Amino acid sequence: MRAEGTAGGRPRGGRPVAGSGRESSRDGESSPGGRVPREGRSVIEQARRAQIVTAAIAVIAENGYGRASFARIAERAGLSSTGLISYHFASRTELMEQVAHRVIAEITAFMGDRMGGATGAADALRRYIDGNVAFVETHRAEMKALLEIFLGGAFDYDAGQDRAAKSPVEQILRAGQASGEFRAFDVTVMATMIQRAVDGLPFLLADDPDFDTRTYAGEVITAFELATRAAP
Numbered sequence: 001m002r003a004e005g006t007a008g009g010r011p012r013g014g015r016p017v018a019g020s021g022r023e024s025s026r027d028g029e030s031s032p033g034g035r036v037p038r039e040g041r042s043v044i045e046q047a048r049r050a051q052i053v054t055a056a057i058a059v060i061a062e063n064g065y066g067r068a069s070f071a072r073i074a075e076r077a078g079l080s081s082t083g084l085i086s087y088h089f090a091s092r093t094e095l096m097e098q099v100a101h102r103v104i105a106e107i108t109a110f111m112g113d114r115m116g117g118a119t120g121a122a123d124a125l126r127r128y129i130d131g132n133v134a135f136v137e138t139h140r141a142e143m144k145a146l147l148e149i150f151l152g153g154a155f156d157y158d159a160g161q162d163r164a165a166k167s168p169v170e171q172i173l174r175a176g177q178a179s180g181e182f183r184a185f186d187v188t189v190m191a192t193m194i195q196r197a198v199d200g201l202p203f204l205l206a207d208d209p210d211f212d213t214r215t216y217a218g219e220v221i222t223a224f225e226l227a228t229r230a231a232p
Helices: 043-063 070-077 083-088 092-115 121-138 140-151 159-179 187-199 201-207 213-228
Strands: 022-024 030-032
Touching: 043 070, 043 083, 043 092, 043 140, 070 083, 092 121, 092 140, 121 140, 121 159, 121 187, 121 201, 121 213, 140 201, 159 187, 187 201, 187 213, 201 213
Parallel strands: none
Antiparallel strands: 022 030
């Protein structure tokens, strides 16, 4: 994950909804040619989009990416028709991207709170690992949906984004080496191992929902405390 250490998708951008004239929804939302640009959306439109994204998260988590149809999402959101989804999202791909962005934004905010007040590099590393695990264990549906989207190929993640995902933990490691808290090691290698460790938990939970996440956090923290600690 990226968020101040979580992995994020890059928006590929939507396309205008096909059609002509003026389209509208039951909420009175309308615009020439269909959807309106982000900056022109009303509060009602933004709320409706958020409602649809929330429903999509629940449907993907319960049924999987492949079975997350507009019909299921509309039913979960309490919408009268799938046309209300198409009004707000140019395609299923765009909706899936927005689901991913929502989850990533939530991780970012969560981790920002967790990382605040760190007293040094070692403490920051513990908070980083524990915070990522804590988000996964308290946001099961969101993380399952994000994993499903990733495995379904709708999550645009490349080498540049992987480097960005590791950047926060690399900064922690470099700060620890500079302060003498951490020993000398290759920062890129260590950051990669740490990031893969925290990113691996959702896969474990997909296989075993009752997996002990607190034990996982404790073991990963201990492993990397031993791996990074400077000699006395």
